[in-house]
Amino acid sequence: MRVHVHTFANIRDYAPAGKGLAELALAEGATVADLFAALRIPATVEAVTLVNGRRADAATRLNSGDEVTLFPPMEGG
Amino acid sequence: MHGWCGKILRVDLSSGNITSEPLDPQVAHDYIGARGFGIYYLRKEVDPTCDPFGPGNKIIMAAGPLTGTAAPTGARYVVTTKSPLTGAITCSNSGGNFPAELRKSGRDALIIEGVAAKPVYLWIDGGRAELRPADHLWGRTTHATDDALRSETREKAKTAVIGPAGEKRVLFAAIMNDRDRAAGRAGVGAVMGSKNLKAVVVHGEGEVSLADPSAFKAANAKYRDAFKAKTRDNPPPLRTHGTAITVVGTQSHGVFPTRNFQQGTFEGWESIYGETLTKKYLVRAKPCFSCPIACGRVTRIPDGPFQGEGEGPEYETVYSLGSDCGVDDLAALTKANYVCNELGIDTISMGSTVACAMELFEKGFLKESEVGMPVRWGDGQALVTLTRMTGMREGFGNILAEGSLRLATRYGRPELAMVAKGLDFAGYDPRGEQGMGLAYATSPIGGSHMRGDPAYFELLGVPVAADPHTWEDKPPLVAKWQDLFCVIDAAGLCVFFSVRYLVEQNLMVKPLGITELLNAATGAGYTPEEVERIGERIFNAERLFLLAAGFTGKDDALPPRITREPMPAGPAKGMVCRLEEMLLPYYALRGWSHEGVPSEAKLRQLGLL
Numbered sequence: 054m055r056v057h058v059h060t061f062a063n064i065r066d067y068a069p070a071g072k073g074l075a076e077l078a079l080a081e082g083a084t085v086a087d088l089f090a091a092l093r094i095p096a097t098v099e100a101v102t103l104v105n106g107r108r109a110d111a112a113t114r115l116n117s118g119d120e121v122t123l124f125p126p127m128e129g130g
Numbered sequence: 131m132h133g134w135c136g137k138i139l140r141v142d143l144s145s146g147n148i149t150s151e152p153l154d155p156q157v158a159h160d161y162i163g164a165r166g167f168g169i170y171y172l173r174k175e176v177d178p179t180c181d182p183f184g185p186g187n188k189i190i191m192a193a194g195p196l197t198g199t200a201a202p203t204g205a206r207y208v209v210t211t212k213s214p215l216t217g218a219i220t221c222s223n224s225g226g227n228f229p230a231e232l233r234k235s236g237r238d239a240l241i242i243e244g245v246a247a248k249p250v251y252l253w254i255d256g257g258r259a260e261l262r263p264a265d266h267l268w269g270r271t272t273h274a275t276d277d278a279l280r281s282e283t284r285e286k287a288k289t290a291v292i293g294p295a296g297e298k299r300v301l302f303a304a305i306m307n308d309r310d311r312a313a314g315r316a317g318v319g320a321v322m323g324s325k326n327l328k329a330v331v332v333h334g335e336g337e338v339s340l341a342d343p344s345a346f347k348a349a350n351a352k353y354r355d356a357f358k359a360k361t362r363d364n365p366p367p368l369r370t371h372g373t374a375i376t377v378v379g380t381q382s383h384g385v386f387p388t389r390n391f392q393q394g395t396f397e398g399w400e401s402i403y404g405e406t407l408t409k410k411y412l413v414r415a416k417p418c419f420s421c422p423i424a425c426g427r428v429t430r431i432p433d434g435p436f437q438g439e440g441e442g443p444e445y446e447t448v449y450s451l452g453s454d455c456g457v458d459d460l461a462a463l464t465k466a467n468y469v470c471n472e473l474g475i476d477t478i479s480m481g482s483t484v485a486c487a488m489e490l491f492e493k494g495f496l497k498e499s500e501v502g503m504p505v506r507w508g509d510g511q512a513l514v515t516l517t518r519m520t521g522m523r524e525g526f527g528n529i530l531a532e533g534s535l536r537l538a539t540r541y542g543r544p545e546l547a548m549v550a551k552g553l554d555f556a557g558y559d560p561r562g563e564q565g566m567g568l569a570y571a572t573s574p575i576g577g578s579h580m581r582g583d584p585a586y587f588e589l590l591g592v593p594v595a596a597d598p599h600t601w602e603d604k605p606p607l608v609a610k611w612q613d614l615f616c617v618i619d620a621a622g623l624c625v626f627f628s629v630r631y632l633v634e635q636n637l638m639v640k641p642l643g644i645t646e647l648l649n650a651a652t653g654a655g656y657t658p659e660e661v662e663r664i665g666e667r668i669f670n671a672e673r674l675f676l677l678a679a680g681f682t683g684k685d686d687a688l689p690p691r692i693t694r695e696p697m698p699a700g701p702a703k704g705m706v707c708r709l710e711e712m713l714l715p716y717y718a719l720r721g722w723s724h725e726g727v728p729s730e731a732k733l734r735q736l737g738l739l
Contacts (some may be wrong), residue, residue, distance in 0.1 A: 061405070124378045125367055
């Protein structure tokens with residue numbers, strides 16, 4: 054299956070093909086943890102993870118066509 | 131005293147008398163400083179029912195015991211007064227270098243009262259202070275005023291000034307310090323203008339005396355090292371891209387206010403967010419005093435119709451002058467930001483008021499003949515022109531200068547003003563961020579995000595994440611964060627560092643690091659629980675002023691768009707803000723009645739009776 058991955062700020066260092074918005078192929082039934090492994094995001098890197106605009110965690114299962122957003126925690130506003 | 135300078139300067143503009151008063155040690159202990167001193171003196175000395183532009187209103191400019199020290203982000207001060215925009219209290223916060231300089235001059239606070247017969251400025255040079263004529267500065271922009279003042283006092287002096295907007299009593303005029311930092315919200319600049327006070331200029335060379343310098347140094351190093359360790363490999367997004375990177379959090383959650391809060395996602399967001407700003411216009415990042423983050427933006431638009439240079443935009447400005455007006459032209463909104471800085475206007479209320487005008491225009495309630503131009507969604511040129519006209523109160527700008535609620539009311543549609551208690555919302559749509567709705571509704575100054583910003587945990591993952599769509603769990607969190615922000619503001623710190631490094635990293639945010647720094651600076655021997663109680667005291671004291679000014683629990687409200695119109699699309703589609711369900715539980719755990727009035731027991735517990 055294929056998911057869309059949006060990465061921002063320093064998380065972009067792990068973006069597929071270095072692109073802020075990219076498609077990524079994953080095995081059926083893959084989870085957010087599998088996506089992190091595929092992108093080689095180290096466990097030490099903190100990332101807020103959204104799937105289709107909703108908060109997700111490592112165990113969240115992904116479906117084909119999902120929009121995944123990854124950004125670092127930030128003290129903004 | 132240590133930590134506190136122990137001195138307050140009282141300036142009576144009517145008589146011209148300037149007196150130095152000792153700071154009562156008990157008041158210092160019980161209110162910490164800055165925002166705490168602001169509400170203490172406002173309640174003690176200002177009739178809550180007074181005319182905000184009358185001689186009875188006062189301006190309290192106060193720093194905290196960590197302001198001007200080496201504490202990370204010890205840069206802030208708070209301006210407290212009765213707001214002409216809302217009729218409520220306002221306590222507007224700013225950083226830069228002016229607040230630290232005030233403390234280096236040996237003072238914790240200024241109390242400005244009365245009205246000067248002619249324009250004046252206050253010149254504080256170390257231990258001396260005098261009022262000087264300012265006729266020659268009246269009408270000048272904030273930047274021109276800063277240039278002139280430093281030229282006629284000392285080049286190294288720091289200034290807090292008003293621009294033409296403050297002079298002309300634009301109801302959301304700001305006080306600009308260090309040229310481009312703003313105490314922005316709810317018209318503090320207009321109150322200064324009503325007093326004929328053009329500026330406060332300060333020079334100081336002293337140092338804040340610390341109770342335990344070695345403990346202070348150790349604590350400071352510990353928290354700075356924690357920051358360095360966390361950001362060594364991953365630089366803070368706020369330094370790299372400024373606060374406008376926050377668009378990522380709001381847009382992706384579907385709460386990025388668009389076209390006067392009609393939508394929660396903006397199709398043009400990539401054109402205006404922080405990374406685009408960095409690529410196109412950033413000259414350099416600029417820190418406030420003693421700040422390791424450096425979120426400030428020095429920017430330049432090299433060419434085109436909006437050519438210019440200055441500082442900004444911040445996230446809130448990108449929302450208010452950008453998505454909220456449907457403007458995806460970063461140059462146009464940045465230019466409007468520059469105009470706000472030079473004329474001395476709050477960018478949030480400016481953008482929100484233009485957005486309200488645009489909706490009134492697009493729906494046919496406001497005619498082109500009345501404005502003098504069409505005001506369509508996305509028109510960047512109209513935005514810049516109307517901003518300038520507002521700051522100068524020219525033409526239709528004279529109506530915009532009264533703010534969005536008066537504008538919408540004038541055209542028969544008050545519900546189209548996106549405000550709480552008359553103060554425009556910040557850049558978060560509460561339909562997809564329930565805690566923010568409760569925070570806007572119960573903030574003592576009205577629709578501010580900086581009175582316990584739930585966006586940190588609801589959207590941005592700081593210190594840990596909470597679900598933005600749930601409401602049942604929000605009342606205790608919002609109350610806890612409101613009290614915490616009182617403490618951060620009272621200490622003279624910036625929330626950006628404090629919420630990440632100076633509080634326990636869970637949703638209960640116990641102020642351990644803040645307490646440690648306060649104790650090393652002042653020797654007060656606070657426990658974290660005492661510091662939390664002081665935060666609660668400040669919040670309740672502000673509530674008492676609000677109630678005495680004529681507000682009631684009925685004013686803890688949000689516009690029907692937020693509570694009844696479901697979000698039309700995006701991740702928060704179908705949602706409304708469940709304020710009603712949150713409000714009574716919130717009152718109950720605050721120890722307030724069903725009408726939102728603090729109980730006698732609560733006031734006694736907080737020492738407010």
